[in-house]
Amino acid sequence: MPSPVNALGQARSSRSNMAPDTCCCSAVALQRRLPILAWLPDYSLQWLKMDFIAGLSVGLTVIPQALAYAEVAGLPPQFGLYSAFMGCFVYFFLGTSRDVTLGPTAIMSLLVSFYTFHEPAYAVLLAFLSGCIQLAMGFLRLGFLLDFISCPVIKGFTSxxxxxxxxxxxxxxxxxxNTPRQFFLQVYHTFLSIGETRVGDAVLGLVCMVLLLVLKLMRDHVPPVHPEMPPGVRLSHGLVWTATTASQNNYRVDANQELLAIGLTNVLGSLVSAYPVTGSFGRTAVNAQSGVCTPAGGLVTGALVLLSLDYLTSLFYYIPKAALAAVIIMAVAPLFDTKIFGTLWRVKRLDLLPLGVTFLLCFWEIQYGILAGTLVSLLILLHAVARPKTQVxxxxxxxxxxxxxxxFPAIETLREAVLKRALEGPPRRCVVLECTHVSCIDYTVVLGLGDLLEELHRQGAALVFVGLQVPVLRALLAADLKGFQHFSTLEEAEKYLQQDPGTQPYDSCDDPAPEHKIALLKA
Structure with a gap:
């Protein structure tokens, strides 16, 4: 044990060594809350060029989508644009990803329609309240809660x-x-009223869908741009590519910081008549594939949306609903993952259960489907904890x-398995519990193992432990279980048990070094 003088010197040395790190950690913490401080000092003209192109591309994409998604939310078209620019400016300061864009999305618009009853005032209030909740979750660092929503639940919900x-x-x-809002009633009413179809609307909508499909095929087969191409060809290539990009981008971000960014966007957005927004799959992909370098591209997108609001608002009234419907259908179609069912069947069929529950109940109410699917996933997880696989x-x-x-949910199952196999017939068999893969135990497990030791001893058998990790061994030693024996290898344990267990005192412990036990308990 070091002397008090040495200990004091070590403490002073530690504090002096930690002083620069503490300042560094403070700077890192500030950059974590304001990510703009990390990339702005290194900003260059090349980045400005790429961000401007990406922001323009996303802006040309978000304007028609925002108008269409407002229809999904049951709001006038202009509310889509009211919701499309605030996230661009907030994410410029708080965003952790250069690619992600915030704004109205199809799924969020659907959720908004369930709670606002086509009333803009309710939609604005919903944006403010949801933003407050998201800010609170971000400050409390509750982003880890997203880890409990499994991929099958997300896929079932989005599909x-x-x-x-x-x-x-x-x-x-x-x-x-006059079509009902509830899905099943909507299906019934649509087929019942199919004879009332307006030919002009149907033709316009189908033509728009075919045009969007053709543009998508053109994007898939268009040749890459070469510098020697004429400017007009390159411009037309860029316009076709920009207008037809709906792919997903796998980008990992800081969940807590994203909650802060989205929460502040919704709170501030409610001040300009926005409804709740979130990150967009499609526009994030457009942003990334346009070569965006920093979140500064959002400034161009936001400015473009504001210009549209200033000069084009009076024209929104004349946009045909059939054309907006075609945009929405073609935008959301790629979100339906047709391969997930086959993939889960091959990988893990049990995961089809939460996916199916989520998928089916979401047709009743979206929130019930997500909740039910998450609960099913948690039950599957808890079942694995309560019934761990055991090699015998x-x-x-x-x-x-x-x-x-x-x-603790597994100890009773383990106890029954040990007693059944060890005492099922003469002669009684001794048991080795090989704990190499057991990294932690709780108090209930310790009590259960103590009861198991006593039960086997009364029946003329014995239980010993092998391969205990330090935290597990420390817990068992601290409990001072009567008859507790542990060995380093399976060979040592079998050699010990092949002797007559009755010759060993029940309260003995095979620990050749008592000071080692004391050290473990103090550690």
């Missing part, structure tokens, strides 16, 4: 939302009136090896 949004636009595509080796000595940690 169901795609069907709901797409079919919900059939009424506008065909010019039908039969012989004169019974060896059980749990495949994962031991937690």
């Amino acid at each position: 169901a939302a795609t069907v709901t949004i797409g079919f919900g636009q059939i009424k506008n595509l065909l010019g039908l009136q 080796s039969e012989g004169l000595v019974l060896v059980l090896q749990p495949a994962s940690g031991l937690h």
Whole structure:
């Protein structure tokens, strides 16, 4: 043990060494809250050029989408643009990704329509309240809660939302009136009223869908741009590519910082009559594929949206609903993942359960589908914890090896398995619990193992432990279990048990170094 003088000197040395790190950590913490401080000092003219092109591309994409998504939310078209620019400016300061763009999306618009009853005032209030909740979650660092929503739940939700949004636009595509909001009633009413289709609306909508499909095919087969191409050809190539990009971009971001950015966007957006927004899959892909370098591209997008509001608002009234319906259907169609069902069938069929539950219940109510799917996923996870797989080796000595940690829901199952196999017939067999894969245990498990030791001893058998990790060994030693024996290798344990267990005192512990036990307990 070091002397008090040495300890004091070490403490002073540690504080002096930590002083620069503390300042560095403060700077890092500030950059984490204001990511603009990390990239702005190195900003260059080349980045400005690329950000301007990307911002212009996203702006040309967001304007028609925002108008269309306002229809999904049950609001006048201009509210889509009211919601499309605030996120551009907020994310410039707070965003952690150069690619992500915030604004109205199809799925968020669908959720808004469920709670606002086509009333703009309710939509604005919803933006403010949801923003406050998101800010609170970001400050409390609750982004980890997203880890409990599994991929099958997300896929089931997005696929169901795609069907709901797409079919919900059939009424506008065909010019039908007074269609119910609930999905199943909507399907029934649409087929019941199919004879009331307006030919002009149907033709216009189908022509728009075919045009968008042709543009998509052109993008897929258009040759790459070469510097020697004439300027007009390069411009037309860029316009076709910009107008037809709806792919997803896998970008990992800081969940807590994103909550802060989205929350502040919604709070400030409510001041300019915006409804709730979030990150957009499609426009994020446009941003990334346009070569964006920093979140500064959002400034161009936001400015373009504001210009549209200033000069084009009076023209929004004349936009045909059938044309907007075609834009929405073609925008959400790629979100339906047709391959996920086959993939899960091959990888893990049990994951089809939360996906199916989420998918089906989302047609009733979106929020119930997400909640039910998440609960099913958690139940599957808890079942794995409560019934961990255990490898069993039969012989004169019974060896059980749990495949994962031991937690309180699993101890009763383990106890029954040990007693059944060890005492099922003469002669009684001793048991080795191989704990190489067990990294942690709780108090209930410790009590259960103590009861198991006593039960086997009363029946003329024994239980020993092998491969205990330090935290597990420390917990078992601290409990001072009667008859607790542990060994480093399986061979040592089997050699010990092949002797007559009755010759060993029940309260003995095979620990050749008592000081080692004391050190473990103090550690």
